[in-house]
Amino acid sequence: MKMQKLLLGCLLAGVGLLAVACSNVNDAGGSDNSGVTEAVSPSASPTPTTETTSTPTPTPDDMPPIYDVPEAESVIGTRLCERYQGYFTVGTCVNSTTLNHPRIEKLILEQFNTVTCENETKPDALLNQSACVAKNDVVVMFPQRTIAILDWAQEHNLKVRGHVLVWHSQTPDWFFKDGFKNDGTLVSREVMLQRMESYIRQVLEYCNTNYPGLFTAWDVVNEAFEDGSGEYRNSYWYQIVGEDFIRYAFEYARKYAAEDTKLFYNDFNCYIDSKNNAIRKVVEELIELDLIDGVGMQSHLDVDFPSVGDYIRTVERFSEMGIEVQITELDVTTTGSDEASFEKQGDYYDRLFQFLIAYEKMGSSNVTGLTIWGVADNYSWRSSQYPLLFDAMLQPKPAYYGVLQQAQ
Numbered sequence: 102m103k104m105q106k107l108l109l110g111c112l113l114a115g116v117g118l119l120a121v122a123c124s125n126v127n128d129a130g131g132s133d134n135s136g137v138t139e140a141v142s143p144s145a146s147p148t149p150t151t152e153t154t155s156t157p158t159p160t161p162d163d164m165p166p167i168y169d170v171p172e173a174e175s176v177i178g179t180r181l182c183e184r185y186q187g188y189f190t191v192g193t194c195v196n197s198t199t200l201n202h203p204r205i206e207k208l209i210l211e212q213f214n215t216v217t218c219e220n221e222t223k224p225d226a227l228l229n230q231s232a233c234v235a236k237n238d239v240v241v242m243f244p245q246r247t248i249a250i251l252d253w254a255q256e257h258n259l260k261v262r263g264h265v266l267v268w269h270s271q272t273p274d275w276f277f278k279d280g281f282k283n284d285g286t287l288v289s290r291e292v293m294l295q296r297m298e299s300y301i302r303q304v305l306e307y308c309n310t311n312y313p314g315l316f317t318a319w320d321v322v323n324e325a326f327e328d329g330s331g332e333y334r335n336s337y338w339y340q341i342v343g344e345d346f347i348r349y350a351f352e353y354a355r356k357y358a359a360e361d362t363k364l365f366y367n368d369f370n371c372y373i374d375s376k377n378n379a380i381r382k383v384v385e386e387l388i389e390l391d392l393i394d395g396v397g398m399q400s401h402l403d404v405d406f407p408s409v410g411d412y413i414r415t416v417e418r419f420s421e422m423g424i425e426v427q428i429t430e431l432d433v434t435t436t437g438s439d440e441a442s443f444e445k446q447g448d449y450y451d452r453l454f455q456f457l458i459a460y461e462k463m464g465s466s467n468v469t470g471l472t473i474w475g476v477a478d479n480y481s482w483r484s485s486q487y488p489l490l491f492d493a494m495l496q497p498k499p500a501y502y503g504v505l506q507q508a509q
């Protein structure tokens with residue numbers, strides 16, 4: 102069979118190279134705003150920006166040796182996103198490194214119709230400390246590495262999921278402190294709400310002005326609840342503002358987002374009951390206020406947990422609330438790169454999509470978008486567990502065919 106031949110070929114070719122190519126250089130994170138463009142904020146001082154603690158963005162020269170492989174295009178020649186048209190959009194996350202890799206770029210353009218910036222639209226990428234200190238106010242600046250991705254998406258007719266406005270992680274501690282200083286004391290609830298509104302306003306106004314129609318969704322609040330207990334996470338947001346920080350975030354996002362941009366609450370491990378209950382409670386309240394459009398299930402899964410059944414029931418429970426569900430960061434870890442592990446992983450992806458499509462057909466779920474958290478295993482944040490659809494040589498794994506299997 103053609104598919105089996107491809108699988109065999111890619112596995113044989115892939116295994117050798119994975120060993121040398123598995124350095125994870127995906128995170129171009131940090132908050133170096135060099136080359137920034139300030140968000141629309143007429144009164145903000147045009148302060149330049151050299152502060153912060155970032156890892157320099159890797160250049161193509163730092164990348165793993167995956168150049169001497171056949172053109173990805175000739176291996177695949179089919180578009181996942183087209184095959185799932187009518188069900189949901191199919192996207193991936195991108196970062197400065199992957200985007201600067203011509204073959205990965207080509208693969209992204211072939212396979213996907215939406216993208217999420219892996220790190221480049223997070224608060225630590227957009228907030229500029231020296232400018233905030235100088236102005237003693239929130240100053241958002243879009244750095245060149247963010248602009249490059251957004252320009253590229255626009256140029257290639259890809260839609261973007263905005264990720265993320267309010268989160269405990271990748272938000273600098275100084276944002277919560279007096280004078281925006283590292284050693285400041287925590288500000289009051291009132292000040293923090295002003296900062297939240299200002300941040301959300303500047304980010305969304307910048308996007309509305311510079312990229313009208315590009316952002317189909319924003320993750321407004323990310324990971325507000327603890328896994329086991331379902332209690333509120335004891336973040337600075339929670340400590341300073343209290344439980345209603347979530348409602349305020351959605352209020353501000355609704356106020357400034359373009360009308361056609363959908364607003365999401367996004368979290369991981371949503372299939373754990375206590376957490377699921379906590380999320381649904383707060384989402385119900387936001388639905389009452391017409392402040393939310395959907396729930397994002399991050400979906401960092403493993404071949405042994407959760408079961409596909411538990412996962413799909415979670416999709417169903419969220420869908421029953423009458424809102425959209427988006428699978429926002431899908432990846433499925435496995436133990437090794439041997440054939441058996443990859444087959445097991447392919448089988449998991451296959452069953453997952455089988456249920457997703459079956460539930461869509463029955464009208465039991467309302468999944469409108471699905472994003473896979475990266476393209477090739479060696480660039481994944483969980484690279485040592487090979488969670489993605491393509492190997493380090495950009496060859497499709499059984500996981501890819503598992504996903505494709507259920508497509509039209």
Ligand code: 9MR
Pocket residue numbers: 127128129130219220270271369399430482
């Ligand atoms: O994939 C992202 C990785 O490059 C960063 O180092 C990491 C830092 O927090 O964030 C990863 O993305 C996270 C996403 O923003 C939210 N859900 C969990 C993802 C994995 O940590």
